[in-house]
Amino acid sequence: MIPTKEDIVKVVLFKTSRSGGKGGQNVNKVSSKVELILNLHSASFLNEDEKQLLNERLVHRLDQDGNLHIVSQEDRSQLMNKERTIIKLIALLKSALHIQKNRKPTKIPKSVIRKRLADKQITAAKKENRRRPQFD
16 A cells, blocks of 8 residues: 555654755755655554565665665755655555566467468469579
8 A cells, every 4th residue: 555645754764954056155054955854664554575575676675674765866956856855765665565466378379370381372372483593
């Protein structure tokens, strides 16, 4: 189950700091960089199976305490960066919780096999007719 923004805001912790890069005086004055921190163990909107699956699939993104960190500093606005971190988190949860369906192997119909072999014979005959005749 993918949580709503309201559910996420209740559980996560936001940290703000000054972002680097372009922006001139604005970068030096405004704390617009936002870091979203989600503790997977205390997330009430996830059941135990989902938490286990997220731990396995996002192991490289978790810190030692089991916290998931998502950072956004693209916008000059702190509010917009907060929104972006929430959107990034929802997208990450969707992709990590997606379970791929098992592929059912299908059998190639005999008519398709026959048609392919017939096409190959037609092509081979065409190429045979292009050769110089050999007189023995």
